Amino acid sequence: MSEVAGQIAAVHESYAFACMRCGHGWEQSYAIEHHTDTEGHECVRYVAEGSVVPSPLSRPVCQNCDGHVVRIMRAGQVSSVRGPRPEPEAPAPAHHWHLSDLLHPFQRRAS
Helix, strand or coil, rough: EEEEECCECCEEEEEEEEEECCCCCEEEEEEEEEECCCCCEEEEEEECCEEECCCCCCCCCCCCCCCEEEEEEEECCHHHCCCCCCCCCCCCCCCCHHHHHHHHHHHHCCC
């Protein structure tokens, strides 16, 4: 990453999350910005939806129950459980995902 004319290059990452307490699942995309502070130390800043947020990897919190036992997965795990997406013009229906729905892709098939 390099700073060009006062601008910081950002890496974009997305993660899927599943709360082990209530079963809520969600996905979030982040811009990960690398900065150098006034003392020359590199620091990282996570930005989600235009706001600076704590690292999602340090101590994620469930958006539904504020629980701290949250599984972090690669992006697409929650949306793959949800199935086909509605037409872009139609808002997605509100739905609470259960833990068993989110973990289904990880379950082994019985022999």
